[in-house]
Amino acid sequence: MEEYAEELRTPPVTLISLVGCPEIHPLISTHLHSQQPPINTLALPDFSNISVLAPSHKDTPIPYSPLGILKRDWLLKHRTRVPAVAAALFSSHHVSGDPAQWLHVCSDLENLKAVIRGRNIKLLLIVVQSTSTDDISEDRMIALRKRAEVDSKYIIMIIPNDASELKESLNRLGGAFAELATTYYKDEGRRIKTRIEKKSFNSIELNIRYCFKVAVYAEFRRDWAEALRFYEDAYHTLREMIGTSTRLPVIQRLVEIKTVAEQLHFKISTLLLHGGKVIEAVTWFRQHNASYKRLVGAPEVIFLHWEWMSRQFLVFAELLETSSATIQSISSLVLGTADRPLTEWEFRPAYYYQLAAHYLKEKRSCLELALSMSETANEIDVSAESVIPSVYVGQFARLLEQGDGFAMQPLTNDEEYIRYALAEGKRFQDSFEIIALLKKSFESYSNLKVQRMESFCGFQMAIEYFAAGDLTNAKHFFDCVASLYRQEGWVTLLWEVLGYLRECSRRHGSVKDFIEYSLEMAALPVSSGTGIQSFRFKECGPAGPANLSRREIIHKEIFRLVGGEPGLASDEDNNSLKVTGDQPLHLEIDLVSPLRVVLLAVSCFS
Amino acid sequence: MIVCVAVVGHQNNPLYIQSFTEADDALKLHHIVHCSLDVVDERVNNPKKAGPTLNETFLGLLYPTENYKVYGYLTNTKVKFILVTTDLDVRDADVRNFFRRFHAAYVDAVSNPFHVPGKKITSRTFAERVSTIVKSFGLSSAG
Structure with missing residues (x-):
């Protein structure tokens, strides 16, 4: 589970942005972060920084063929760089100041509005007063609100020097942020959902990507049920893609699909387990396992499949273990249905650790075979060095030096990819990993006093030690x-x-x-x-x-x-x-x- | 396809174990059968967990592992029968039917006056009968 990116492992947290009046940013961001649910803050000290909120590129025309299923940085972008709400902070002096200051306020506001419009980011105004006696003329406030085109409840006064007032206004602020953020994520989700409903995409990749995005937006709103539904849609659509897609060379195509499937599966299992739906999660895992188990792929890279399988079991074991607090007791569960019976073993992390070890062993032997088969085994390292993950999840590219900068070039053929995969595979010491997995299983079984399974794990561990000379x-x-x-x-x-x-x-x-x-x-x-x-x-x-x-x-x-x-x-x-x-x-x-x-x-x- | 059947005695000692596989995984099957005894123990000690009622001899699916599914059956004399299959879709009715016939064969074998209770079953007739039952597994659903 550790090898997944942080943004994937944790539920998304709403992001808002503060612009201007940097001296009170810490005050607001600390308060927002301590809220339930918390809100993260992207603080921009000055209005000259707002260009970071602008869309990075012009929108591509809607019917275009994507080069991959999911963009690697999309989720991170929405968690750290694209806020749902932008709050413009003005000091009351400037608002009620001379016409030059007022004009400055107005132009800052206009600029901000222009920038956030491209992303439909919601706007909120905060007026910072130094004392409660500061008086702002009613006219200026109305003018400000009209310029900002916001509802009057989204203009909030803050007096940092007055403790009792401050608390109340911070609470109001928190409420307003939460409300606007929910609206933002709902709107964005709805916008993409319409594309799915109207089927305004010409490729199955986009369909999956849209489902994924809707699910993430739903997660931002903590609408777990909708998130789950769309992750599942994405997962099923992805499964249908196998055999129909022709975008990439055969091996890389399957690798991409499996990597995306892994992420979707991870999200689905996490949501199910955290929602306390253990039976559904286990059943889901079983189906996941059944539908991908046989997709071993090309013979040269079968080891990748086993590695992938092993990771599925390991991650599910870890998920199950971390959420075992929510699973009160297995005995209270009604196990499965008549036609799809679940066994008590499938609720225990140890079972999955054991199988993860089993598949890793399979991987090791396939990798050894693949390495012995490839004649170029010794030259592998040289050419594989410059291969890095590309902008799409599950794809790889070659990094080329071009003058001062670097350019990424997709791997055009599978041979190159195989060389890379083999070189990567050689870097890992599988037997340590296998022993570690077995040990976890072994300890877990021995805590449960399940003697024979424990012995079997111990036996396999001993064989590994024996082979390693320990x-x-x-x-x-x-x-x-x-x-x-x-x-x-x-x-x-x-x-x-x-x-x-x-x-x-x-x-x-x-x-x-x-x-x-x-x-x-x-x-x-x-x-x-x-x-x-x-x-x-x-x-x-x-x-x-x-x-x-x-x-x-x-x-x-x-x-x-x-x-x-x-x-x-x-x-x-x-x-x-x-x-x-x-x-x-x-x-x-x-x-x-x-x-x-x-x-x-x-x-x-x- | 059934790859292994086993009879296990009171002390969890093997009384009869036979694998039906061309591949060289017979030893692995022994391990699987041995491990499955843990599940049998658990089911027997916590009867309400499992779906079937207390007096049911058929224990159902014990656990799925790699490419196998393991089923169990507990006779009224507390002798365990274990079945390992590679079939993905197994109908409970087929397995029940198999165990019923296997049980009958077992009863005949231990009724032999030359058989010492609690010792390994060495009867050749029993072995032949078992292999016939194994071969017919899943063929006739009505049985």
């Missing part, structure tokens, strides 16, 4: 897991774990452990007709498949080791395991342990 951690987790499998008699699973443990102790050079694990393995009742097929070697860990012939090999190894044959189970670091006369080995074996039988056999026949 034998101490690996052994710790393998041992925990082994005890559960031992207790419940899951022979095949135990065999696998013991195989790892045996390998750990061999690499560690620990003779006692090695012999103990080997003896236990040799004593396991495998292949006694329980329908265990021959597993393939790869997935069975170091011990190989659990069958009689493997058992026999292990048997013989211990015989030879205990018999004192040197150099049998040595590893690369010269820690050869051996049992000699000067270093006798003590094994304490329980009377009822099956190990005893094996040991008897060993001592009899060796």
Whole structure:
């Protein structure tokens, strides 16, 4: 979730702007910020700064073909740079001053009006009085109001020196700002909504963009229901785009769609969860998962798909975790409907963390494969350096130096994009991330006292540690897991774990452990007709498949080791395991342990 | 397609586990079956949570995972049956029907005087019967 931009993660906050009289800006902005809901302030000290409020470019003609679905900075712009209301602050001296001052006030006001008209920003007037005895002539006030073309309730007097008056006028100000801002966001939302209703767009991209904008404007107004509806519309329209859009090269097209889908999904889940609709959120996630799971994309970049999938699970896990305060108890929920049953597991973050780890593992193996396939693996870094995210969400461009400045050029072909993606992929250490995810899941399950799931996570963690060469951690987790499998008699699973443990102790050079694990393995009742097929070697860990012939090999190894044959189970670091006369080995074996039988056999026949 | 079925005893020990898959994920299926026992425990200990009533033997969907769905069934002698399938759309009726037939096969197998209760089921007849039931899964909806 941290990798999402701040503006996406938090609900939008109304933005207003103050122009003129900079000395009382802190006073007003602090008050507005402490309001419920808060209002952010964009303070412009002087009327000469107002050009920042003007639209940055002339409006493009409405029927045009966009180059992307969502603009990357649109949301940030509306949260930090485009205010809903602009308040012009004038001091009472200037308003009631000589004609030159009055003229100055009027021209400032006209300029401001001209600038904000382009964006339909609402106007509010604040007259700052130094004392309550300051008198402004009625005529001037009426003239001011007429020039500003605002309702009389949107001209507010402030007397910073009078505490009791000030509080009241600040409250009035807060109310007026909130009211005007709501109107602004409503108007803007309605303006775009009409475009959707009239279908005055010639591309599906614009349809999605409009839905997104309406939803954001609704969020500004805290109309969560409407926001949700339009995010969902955008999401569904986007899903239909797959297979019909031809704007970008195939791979990049899918990447863009998935990135946008991810953002929309994130918004929808957040809204659902914060609204306490946990069941809907989980059902929604399930559908999201189902509709994108199979869109793996081109074979060269399948790892991107798994990475994306993993992120979906991770983010949902985090969302679920942060909103778990609102979920009082899972048991009170009525789970799902008859045709779409939900299970209690799907309400637990641990479940999603675990699957996030699973998909990340998938990503890692696909990335390794992709890297090994690409012949140019070593040259990748050079050409990929100048690739950066472009102005559209989910698109990438090459940064070109042009004289003093830079220009962005879209990546024209997929090869270039693949090189970039591979270079990016190489930068990350997935196994740390996988362990971190599994650990979260592991801890969460152990808090819930869900033993077997916990063990499974522990087991996967241990394998990661094992692969990374961290034998101490690996052994710790393998041992925990082994005890559960031992207790419940899951022979095949135990065999696998013991195989790892045996390998750990061999690499560690620990003779006692090695012999103990080997003896236990040799004593396991495998292949006694329980329908265990021959597993393939790869997935069975170091011990190989659990069958009689493997058992026999292990048997013989211990015989030879205990018999004192040197150099049998040595590893690369010269820690050869051996049992000699000067270093006798003590094994304490329980009377009822099956190990005893094996040991008897060993001592009899060796 | 059913990829795995299992019978699990009172101590959560496996009595019979058979996977029906060409791919080399049999071991993974063992893990999945083992993990699903947690869900069975939870359902049994908190019966009101689940939709079905207390006396229902069919436990329903235990949990979905990666590409699998896991279903459970608890006999009146507290023996658990676990089913793992890769089908996306599974009808409850089909699963119930499967478990009913599987239960019958299990009862016959443990009624064998040579079978030691609580030990692994090694009967070849049982294995054959199970594979027939598995093959016919989902084919006949009326059953």
